[in-house]
Amino acid sequence: MNKIRAAVVGLGYWGPNLARNLQAAGDYELCALCDQVPARLERTLQSYPWAKSYTDFKTMLDNEKPELVAVATPVAHHYSLARLALEAGCHVLLEKPMTATIEESEALIELASKKGVKLFVDHTFTYTSAIRRIKELYATGKLGELLYVDSVRINLGLFQPDVDVVWDLAPHDLSILDFVLGVQPVSVQGRGSCHNPRGFADVAHVSIEYPNGLSAHLHLSWLSPVKVRKMIFPGTTASLIYDELEQSEKVKVYNHGFSFESADTETRQHVQVTYRRGDMWAPAVDASEALKVELAEIAACLRGGPTPPGTAEAGYSVVRTLSAISRSLKADGARVLL
Numbered sequence: 001m002n003k004i005r006a007a008v009v010g011l012g013y014w015g016p017n018l019a020r021n022l023q024a025a026g027d028y029e030l031c032a033l034c035d036q037v038p039a040r041l042e043r044t045l046q047s048y049p050w051a052k053s054y055t056d057f058k059t060m061l062d063n064e065k066p067e068l069v070a071v072a073t074p075v076a077h078h079y080s081l082a083r084l085a086l087e088a089g090c091h092v093l094l095e096k097p098m099t100a101t102i103e104e105s106e107a108l109i110e111l112a113s114k115k116g117v118k119l120f121v122d123h124t125f126t127y128t129s130a131i132r133r134i135k136e137l138y139a140t141g142k143l144g145e146l147l148y149v150d151s152v153r154i155n156l157g158l159f160q161p162d163v164d165v166v167w168d169l170a171p172h173d174l175s176i177l178d179f180v181l182g183v184q185p186v187s188v189q190g191r192g193s194c195h196n197p198r199g200f201a202d203v204a205h206v207s208i209e210y211p212n213g214l215s216a217h218l219h220l221s222w223l224s225p226v227k228v229r230k231m232i233f234p235g236t237t238a239s240l241i242y243d244e245l246e247q248s249e250k251v252k253v254y255n256h257g258f259s260f261e262s263a264d265t266e267t268r269q270h271v272q273v274t275y276r277r278g279d280m281w282a283p284a285v286d287a288s289e290a291l292k293v294e295l296a297e298i299a300a301c302l303r304g305g306p307t308p309p310g311t312a313e314a315g316y317s318v319v320r321t322l323s324a325i326s327r328s329l330k331a332d333g334a335r336v337l338l
């Protein structure tokens with residue numbers, strides 16, 4: 001089977017991970033690398049000396065004609081670079097968040113459809129075994145009805161030059177929630193605060209309402225001295241905790257819960273609360289790198305196989321929610337309908 005000629009633009013922190021996985025996967029030929037900063041280009045090229053190197057993206061497209069371009073630049077450049085690649089007839093894998101505005105996401109979706117090429121968004125966590133297991137446990141009723149979801153995604157930095165903490169970190173939570181819950185948010189409320197001279201929120205608390213009264217709460221921060229990546233899914237049958245930083249037991253299911261007995265709805269004085277503290281079990285999750293799985297699924301899709309979860313529509317949905325959160329932050333926590 002012919003290998004898919006692939007190129008990466010943006011070789012800062014994340015781009016080299018895409019290059020490494022493209023190279024390692026048997027489906028691709030890493031043909032070109034691009035970064036406007038020559039030193040970054042040189043550093044990555046050391047591992048792939050056969051790849052052609054470019055500081056200008058358009059020249060790379062014209063000369064190399066890659067079939068797939070992975071865009072890993074800051075979000076402010078996603079739209080313009082993806083547009084050039086789509087216009088050149090390339091399939092595109094765009095980093096999260098897909099674009100800086102809803103209008104840009106819509107325009108890229110329309111352009112990809114017009115050109116007959118595929119547009120993917122790197123919602124990395126939807127390719128992890130842990131998140132897929134959580135989706136399966138929820139979908140098969142093992143948790144019962146979800147009561148709410150709490151997520152904490154905090155660490156020290158990295159302060160981003162062009163986006164606030166919500167646009168930097170929340171795409172992970174929002175893409176996980178869209179994927180696991182399978183429903184779209186109804187409204188959002190967010191409050192943030194800024195402790196840096198750039199004027200961006202570096203701490204935020206966001207509440208998201210889903211259909212049927214389900215809510216999710218995100219705590220996002222670049223100011224925490226310790227790194228925490230935890231999501232809690234309390235359910236009526238069992239509750240689940242996902243700790244992304246755990247080495248072996250990333251997902252734990254607790255057969256814990258509560259029930260109210262003899263509820264006297266009139267006086268509410270004779271309500272007995274019974275607590276259930278059962279076993280905890282940790283479903284097996286495999287440790288494959290998410291990007292490896294993602295690139296394999298993208299290659300299969302390009303060859304006519306199933307569509308992976310990181311579609312342009314999934315990217316658009318996350319951008320739409322992020323935009324609503326930004327409006328709420330500006331309006332001091334007002335509820336914004338989607």
Ligand SMILES: NC(=O)c1ccc[n+]([C@@H]2O[C@H](COP(=O)([O-])OP(=O)(O)OC[C@H]3O[C@@H](n4cnc5c(N)ncnc54)[C@H](O)[C@@H]3O)[C@@H](O)[C@H]2O)c1
Binds near residue numbers: 037122
């Ligand atoms: N999926 C994930 O888990 C994950 C993790 C980290 C970052 N990201 C995303 O990856 C993207 C890049 O983040 P980063 O932390 O690597 O940023 P970075 O600033 O470290 O690197 C970006 C690189 O892009 C280059 N660049 C910018 N504009 C360019 C242009 N027009 N042409 C060529 N090169 C250009 C810069 O010189 C820089 O080297 C962001 O969208 C970010 O949200 C995703």
